[in-house]
Amino acid sequence: MNSNVIAPPVTHIKATAVFTCVLAALAGLMFGLDIGVISGAQQFIQRDFGISDRALEWIVSAMMFGAAVGALGAGWLSVHLGRKRSLILGAVLFVIGSLLCGLAWSPATLIAARVVLGLAIGLATFAAPLYLAEVAPEHIRGAMISTYQLMITIGILVAFLSDTAFSYTGSWRWMLGVIAIPGFLFLLGVLLLPDSPRWLMMRGRREEAIGVLNRLRGDAAIVEREAADIEEQLKTPQRGWHLFLENRNFRRSVGLGVLLQLMQQFTGMNVVMYYAPRIFQTMGYDTAAQMWFTALVGLTNVLATFIAIALIDRVGRKPILYAGFAVMAIGLGVVGTMMHGGIATHAAQIFTVAMLLVFIVGFAMSAGPLVWTLCSEIQPLKGRDFGIGCSTITNWVCNMIVGFTFLSLLNGIGNAATFWLYAALNVVFLVLTVWLVPETKGVTLEQIERNLMQGKRLREIGR
Numbered sequence: 001m002n003s004n005v006i007a008p009p010v011t012h013i014k015a016t017a018v019f020t021c022v023l024a025a026l027a028g029l030m031f032g033l034d035i036g037v038i039s040g041a042q043q044f045i046q047r048d049f050g051i052s053d054r055a056l057e058w059i060v061s062a063m064m065f066g067a068a069v070g071a072l073g074a075g076w077l078s079v080h081l082g083r084k085r086s087l088i089l090g091a092v093l094f095v096i097g098s099l100l101c102g103l104a105w106s107p108a109t110l111i112a113a114r115v116v117l118g119l120a121i122g123l124a125t126f127a128a129p130l131y132l133a134e135v136a137p138e139h140i141r142g143a144m145i146s147t148y149q150l151m152i153t154i155g156i157l158v159a160f161l162s163d164t165a166f167s168y169t170g171s172w173r174w175m176l177g178v179i180a181i182p183g184f185l186f187l188l189g190v191l192l193l194p195d196s197p198r199w200l201m202m203r204g205r206r207e208e209a210i211g212v213l214n215r216l217r218g219d220a221a222i223v224e225r226e227a228a229d230i231e232e233q234l235k236t237p238q239r240g241w242h243l244f245l246e247n248r249n250f251r252r253s254v255g256l257g258v259l260l261q262l263m264q265q266f267t268g269m270n271v272v273m274y275y276a277p278r279i280f281q282t283m284g285y286d287t288a289a290q291m292w293f294t295a296l297v298g299l300t301n302v303l304a305t306f307i308a309i310a311l312i313d314r315v316g317r318k319p320i321l322y323a324g325f326a327v328m329a330i331g332l333g334v335v336g337t338m339m340h341g342g343i344a345t346h347a348a349q350i351f352t353v354a355m356l357l358v359f360i361v362g363f364a365m366s367a368g369p370l371v372w373t374l375c376s377e378i379q380p381l382k383g384r385d386f387g388i389g390c391s392t393i394t395n396w397v398c399n400m401i402v403g404f405t406f407l408s409l410l411n412g413i414g415n416a417a418t419f420w421l422y423a424a425l426n427v428v429f430l431v432l433t434v435w436l437v438p439e440t441k442g443v444t445l446e447q448i449e450r451n452l453m454q455g456k457r458l459r460e461i462g463r
């Protein structure tokens with residue numbers, strides 16, 4: 001949308017636009033289910049198959065490997081199939097992958113099934129934020145994309161709760177298989193979505209694009225100007241790879257997206273998402289307590305996401321990130337220190353749990369939602385698919401590294417040092433945010449693009 005267009009008041013946002021975004025954000029739900037479901041299942045899988053921690057790391061991270069590959073293919077698919085059909089394909093693979101996980105008869109088949117599940121989620125995590133950034137009116141863009149993150153956290157919570165319920169019988173097959181149901185519902189929902197108007201324009205389907213914009217914006221003048229704006233930008237077609245080779249400014253925005261996702265993953269959040277029961281075990285809790293505390297982690301993650309949603313378009317992105325990285329560093333630092341000293345008393349146990357929850361709050365109110373938001377905002381239109389593709393792949397590759405190394409780190413350098421390591425990384429990320437991250441609050445995507453292409457410093461492209 002042109003920066004001169006006066007945005008309609010938030011109350012006038014068309015219900016269709018909200019509905020569209022909510023539905024697309026359901027992709028986040030699948031993402032969350034996928035992340036959350038393995039934590040509670042691990043000890044039962046390990047027991048049934050009699051496998052080592054190393055093998056368990058393989059099972060956990062096979063999904064992230066699949067997701068990285070899925071995100072890689074998603075760039076091509078989202079251009080040629082479109083955003084909507086990429087989401088549909090993701091949903092279908094999700095249903096198949098989760099059923100296969102539930103039926104797996106050996107560690108190897110479980111690993112293969114987790115790769116399929118990962119492919120699904122890689123596709124969806126690429127297409128959904130792209131879709132959201134393209135259909136959300138700009139003045140609520142931040143909040144819309146945070147809704148996506150909210151759905152991720154709800155998915156994680158639902159998976160943790162369902163794991164807890166099934167843990168009493170130890171039925172890990174049900175834990176892993178049952179998420180096919182929400183996957184199927186998502187599939188039904190996504191079939192109702194309109195295609196992204198920007199994508200339609202890109203494919204030369206102007207009439208349809210105008211039709212969708214009318215449904216989304218409901219104001220002829222705004223629709224015309226938005227359509228004209230998109231057309232103007234599309235005069236130079238999507239050519240991410242070439243742009244990457246030729247244009248230094250684009251390389252900078254791609255680099256920033258990659259860095260942002262790297263920072264998000266190396267906060268250590270997924271260490272807790274995948275291995276929370278194990279962490280509570282090291283604090284001295286039995287299985288039932290481990291599962292319930294894990295559910296509490298999930299609930300905290302959901303609730304703290306509302307802080308981000310409330311603040312993102314008001315306070316802006318950077319201050320929230322500063323606060324988040326600081327809180328995470330403190331939370332993990334203290335957990336490490338408690339583990340170092342030995343958690344002997346009940347009070348010490350509770351305090352350590354509380355500090356882990358503080359860490360979760362820090363992530364959920366900041367890096368969780370904001371990184372996805374920023375990554376979809378900073379790329380110029382003609383390289384947006386490529387740029388978001390690179391950052392999404394980074395998310396999954398780093399996610400895989402985190403998942404693949406945690407148990408080995410615990411076994412190798414010890415519990416305390418592992419948490420201190422992640423605490424230190426959060427301090428580094430705080431500094432990198434000050435130095436490199438732009439403030440994009442209330443700025444049009446077009447303005448950000450102009451600034452970037454004029455060669456402004458990265459941290460100033462939102463001005």
Ligand code: BGC
Nearest residue numbers: 035152153270273301368369
């Ligand atoms: C991250 C995931 C993480 C989730 C936790 C997302 O933003 O990309 O890796 O598991 O947040 O809520």
